[in-house]
Amino acid sequence: ELFMLNYENLPLIYKREPDSHKGNFGHNVVIGGSKGKMGAPVMAAYASLMAGAGLTTCAIFEDYYYYLSRYPEVMAYIVQGKDFYTLNEVNAIVDFVQDKDVLTIGCGMGRNHQIKEFLAELIDKTDHFTVIDADGLFHLDEILLEKLRYRAVLTPHIGEFARLLGVSKDEVLKDRINLAKEFAIKYGVVLVLKSADTIIATPDGLLFVVSNGVPALAKGGSGDCLAGVIGGLIAQKYSLVDAAKIGCFVMNVTASLLMEEKNEKCIKTTEVIENLYRGFNKIEAYQ
Amino acid sequence: ELFMLNYENLPLIYKREPDSHKGNFGHNVVIGGSKGKMGAPVMAAYASLMAGAGLTTCAIFEDYYYYLSRYPEVMAYIVQGKDFYTLNEVNAIVDFVQDKDVLTIGCGMGRNHQIKEFLAELIDKTDHFTVIDADGLFHLDEILLEKLRYRAVLTPHIGEFARLLGVSKDEVLKDRINLAKEFAIKYGVVLVLKSADTIIATPDGLLFVVSNGVPALAKGGSGDCLAGVIGGLIAQKYSLVDAAKIGCFVMNVTASLLMEEKNEKCIKTTEVIENLYRGFNKIEAYQ
């Protein structure tokens, strides 16, 4: 029950109908960022846009709105706070996302207690498909995980997963596959356990591996990009599992292509995002 | 009286005289944007610039002026307000636009009542050629439409047109062609009814169709781009109808070219704008 993902067994990527319009491809809302970490949600939003979401909104603090100005295609939801999210902002955001399709939460979000309160309330008051990454994972507990059942993709790396489990990184490394499988089943989430061989575990106990890690992705920003791509795919109506599979795979393919042309050390996240089309093309050529 | 637009019957695109200067190609003023939606007017202004307007000014709220910094070629008219346009700003704007050629109104403008008041006054106190898109369309009523007679291009998608007519989307879809024709005749406007097969209806009852929708345009921002291109063409002294025809066609051609090279999911509006020259080249090669 452990499948190696490859070009032949990836989920089919939809061809768009000639008469499709932006409403057909969903609306992904990125909720992340905190003082000094605004690049993270911006990259996630940009990745969502370039992965094909019909609309992408990035929640952004009023004082840092300029961080989005490089990507005018991304819409903004202006948050009143400044340094980080607090309970004060939660009702307005819940209201705003009501008719949206996906929430991509956590990139650069920060780790203090007020942020946890915000996140808990946000998860409680929404029932959207949700991708949770980075600092968003830091705040998860049993109660929140329960509320995310059957609607979430979690994208921890080894260290973040160890913290989620309350064990050491070594313990995770000793038994990655079973720990991932058990976690996904127990909480009913799609777990993307990122490492050189990324493991995707599903609520029904299936395991998929995206092997052949790409050293070009060993750089800050890769995780934000992946979360944004998965969120953008879910907006386009891919299932959580399929979005996770395609998202991990397309990032690896894209970064590999860049690495061949450039140099494994010198590839930045926005370049990967700009070249996602090449990853998709290579995948689609096999289908 | 329904014409399919194609490379052969598009209006002739002017060649520039060797001794032409920026004054020959007009000045388009983009008036749009509101809190969190500044990307929309910025993209419209950028599209106007790249479609060849001699000068393009984007009205922009003082606090969000940085949103234009990526496009230093676009001039700014600084609006005192912050979150949205109100009556307070209207006289200064009317004054500013007096010697300009075209107004492109509505992208990202927002929908509250104060914006409507602003828009009503702006339309009342100007007699410019005017392109109205997006939230600008939301505010139109019989009185305003009357004031726009023989000087406006309206660019609704199906949903926006349904709202203009006060009917459901389904009712529009059942009889798009006749509804568009009647509306254009009744109000004396050029109506661009956007969908996979975009219909252009003229005040004298002609109908033109730009068929073969391009799925790459099914993404937030495409409408802003189209409004900007049409405004930029009117600035260059194309008639309202010709600007609408060329604008719709050149966007489709450009996006199709990009789609062949890239991937239908992964094309962003600013890329379409940067590649408008290729659409124009392809069209001009047939002329």
Next chain:
Amino acid sequence: ELFMLNYENLPLIYKREPDSHKGNFGHNVVIGGSKGKMGAPVMAAYASLMAGAGLTTCAIFEDYYYYLSRYPEVMAYIVQGKDFYTLNEVNAIVDFVQDKDVLTIGCGMGRNHQIKEFLAELIDKTDHFTVIDADGLFHLDEILLEKLRYRAVLTPHIGEFARLLGVSKDEVLKDRINLAKEFAIKYGVVLVLKSADTIIATPDGLLFVVSNGVPALAKGGSGDCLAGVIGGLIAQKYSLVDAAKIGCFVMNVTASLLMEEKNEKCIKTTEVIENLYRGFNKIEAYQ
């Protein structure tokens, strides 16, 4: 005594010594901009950078500093004022520019009386090589022109030159060549009278023509670019006349190259600036 400039008779473009450093290529300070017109000085500064100045500083109002963030290579001199220059800023600026090589003044500077006072004082208290463009030209009078003798390049288009002379545009057009020649001799300046056939007149009565106007330059921003290039060349120790000749010529060559590849309507100033190297290469290939 009227020479058509061509590849064969352009001034020689220096080859850099292998052991040259940034100090060899001078420091150009761009002083311009006003509320809503910050793109103009930014483009001039970027053009100076790309024309080879060792250092380029752009004076910029504190609140609009972000306008430079796209070009981190350009240094900033932060001006305390906000909407436009006033006498309050002049002493600090005079102090700052003391050890710099060239001033490029006027792009987007605005036209009110306080700006005139600032400019008059700035010209009075400096003796730098100076390029004056756009709104800077608007403020010139006999007294200021006298102070600019033998150290200035003025870059008016026909309308700006008519205003300088206090005559109509038609009167200028009837006798461009003689008017330019007389003006340059009378005031001891290098006059660049921009039009399809740009005339360069020198203090000693020589006339040079850069013919073959490039319609791609008929767009807001071209003048800012030219002023920046000329300033950047003077910083590199070209004479005022040689800088004017090379500057006008390299812009035409560059824009012509772009026009062949792209489309005359769709070329923006920053693209011309980014491609200046191709214009230089083409010129240098003839030398």
Next chain:
Amino acid sequence: ELFMLNYENLPLIYKREPDSHKGNFGHNVVIGGSKGKMGAPVMAAYASLMAGAGLTTCAIFEDYYYYLSRYPEVMAYIVQGKDFYTLNEVNAIVDFVQDKDVLTIGCGMGRNHQIKEFLAELIDKTDHFTVIDADGLFHLDEILLEKLRYRAVLTPHIGEFARLLGVSKDEVLKDRINLAKEFAIKYGVVLVLKSADTIIATPDGLLFVVSNGVPALAKGGSGDCLAGVIGGLIAQKYSLVDAAKIGCFVMNVTASLLMEEKNEKCIKTTEVIENLYRGFNKIEAYQ
């Protein structure tokens, strides 16, 4: 004991393991900038990112945070001050950098006494590998140099080195090699004495020369880039000497490649940074 560096004797550039992650490539913190000089640290941080550091943080003043928005991959540490660093900021920064790997200090930092106090305290309270450039060098004295023993790379140009030694530029030029060697031995630092033939002197008395100066680098920003590259390489666990060697060499190779394609006058620092991968590729092809 004076070695000319060439493709054959450069330190080996590591190949990344397939299972490497961002933690393997270290975290470089850039501390620089002051009012009007924010481009310098931003370019250093961007260079660090593109030279392969796993994470790069740029300390940046709150009011100028937007200067980083073009490079969302770079993280920010927000400094409370506004115009320059003071003692008020030092404890928080010391705290922040505690678990980071490298400090790259000085680019655009400014020269007043408060900055010196800040720098002295920062050096005193940290024991990181440290690259010191530009204004950072201005503040160094015997006491600070003592504290940097065996952990610093200093990157002065001739004028900055003369000031460090308290002698004239001419005196440095008369005896560059010995002065560099003595300085490096005396203070136990790696000294990168930049000029057309850059000299790298090590604490144990070795001397390496990177010859063949590249005129394209004779422009503001080159120094910031070099400091960032060296810092980024140290983050990846290259020794101070090896980072200095590779950093100087890769910049020259990259700029030479660009100069062949473009024009020696028209190359900007961010272009060099974007093309570092080509310099690395050319070097690695010899290994």
